[in-house]
Amino acid sequence: MIKLGLNHAVGAALLALSTAGASAQTLPSAEGAPANAAPLRATPSDAILLTVFLKHDQSKPLGQINEELRRNGYYDQFPPAGIDVVSWYVVMGIGQIVTLRVPPDRLREVNRVLEDTAWGAYRTEFYPAYDYKAAAEQQRRQMQAKPK
Numbered sequence: 001m002i003k004l005g006l007n008h009a010v011g012a013a014l015l016a017l018s019t020a021g022a023s024a025q026t027l028p029s030a031e032g033a034p035a036n037a038a039p040l041r042a043t044p045s046d047a048i049l050l051t052v053f054l055k056h057d058q059s060k061p062l063g064q065i066n067e068e069l070r071r072n073g074y075y076d077q078f079p080p081a082g083i084d085v086v087s088w089y090v091v092m093g094i095g096q097i098v099t100l101r102v103p104p105d106r107l108r109e110v111n112r113v114l115e116d117t118a119w120g121a122y123r124t125e126f127y128p129a130y131d132y133k134a135a136a137e138q139q140r141r142q143m144q145a146k147p148k
Contacts (some may be wrong), residue, residue, distance in 0.1 A: 010045050013134050025107055034043070035066055046103070046104060047084075047101045047102060047104070048101075048102055048104060048107070048128050048130055049099055049100070049101060049102075049128070049129045049130065049131065050099065050100045050101075050102045050107070050126060050127070051097060051099045051100075051126070051127040051128075051129065051131075052099075052100065052108065052110075052114065052126055052127075053094065053095065053096075053097055053126075054095045054096040054097070054122040054124060055095040055122055055123040055124070055125070056094070056095040056097065056119060057120075057121060057123065060121070065121045065122075066121075068120055068121040069117065069118065069121045072116065072117040072118070072120070073116070073117050073119070073126065074117035074118055074121070077113045077117050078113050078114065078118065079098070079110070079113075080106070080109050080110060080113055082106075083102055083110060084100065084102075085098065085099075086100060087099045088100040094101055098123075099103050104125065107128075111126070126142060
């Protein structure tokens with residue numbers, strides 16, 4: 001059995017998310033999708049990518065966690081309607097890692113939904129990012145065009 005440190009596992013998870021690409025539209029299976037999840041739609045070009053770590057409370061069995069989430073309305077409210085889900089992974093030993101495409105004016109809404117519905121069952125961590133792909137490609141072309 002291979003044992004990985006938490007930092008290595010988190011790094012591997014983030015690498016997996018980054019290689020999924022900002023334009024990937026991977027949703028959880030139909031049976032795991034929230035009932036109010038809206039169809040994917042275009043979001044403003046200034047949208048940020050928000051990676052949310054939903055870390056399991058390992059002092060509770062999974063059934064208890066799921067029941068707490070149900071009572072809190074998590075399955076009805078997360079993600080908020082109209083927020084694009086870029087990816088949703090389970091990372092063994094950590095919990096779930098969800099990446100959302102969020103217009104800046106809806107960031108507080110996403111935060112409040114998680115505060116109101118996920119806390120107690122999960123510990124949360126948030127990592128905002130932005131799509132740098134086009135800028136990186138442009139910079140690469142410019143640097144390659146310079147004489148060596």
